[in-house]
Structures are given as C-alpha cells and as structure tokens.
Amino acid sequence: MSRSTMRFVEWTIGAPRGEAPKTVIQVRCLHPDCGQASDPSASHMDPDRWALQHAGRTGHTEYEEVARCRLVATPKEPV
C-alpha cells in the first residue's frame, strides 16, 4: 500500500486585489416572450429609467434587477 500526501489549502474570495468592488446593475423585463434588458450600469439610475420607459412603451410591469461584481478566488497565504 502506498502513502499519499494530501494538501489542504484554504481559499478566500473577494474583489481583485488592489481594486474596489465594482458592482454592475442590470434590469431585465420578466414579461413572457420579452426578455429585453437594460444596458449594464454602475448605478441604479439608468436601469430604472430604462424599465420605466420600457413599461410606458410596452405595458410590461414586472422586472428583475441583477447586481453582479467580479470576484477572484485566491489561495490563502500560509501563516
């Protein structure tokens, strides 16, 4: 029977090192057969404005807001 070495590494996850978290917000119409979405934006204002204009044009009233940010997983430095 051979011996094996198992190495356990702890990982952390967060914004890329040296960068502040950059959240991107997008609003998507939930009306069946529509699926249109706002452009991604750094603030709520433009996606909200898009949704209100879309509602006015189409009568579609339900939306989903998605906030995304890039995360990086890195092995934790040994102490």
Ligand SMILES: [Zn+2]
């Ligand atoms: Zn729609």
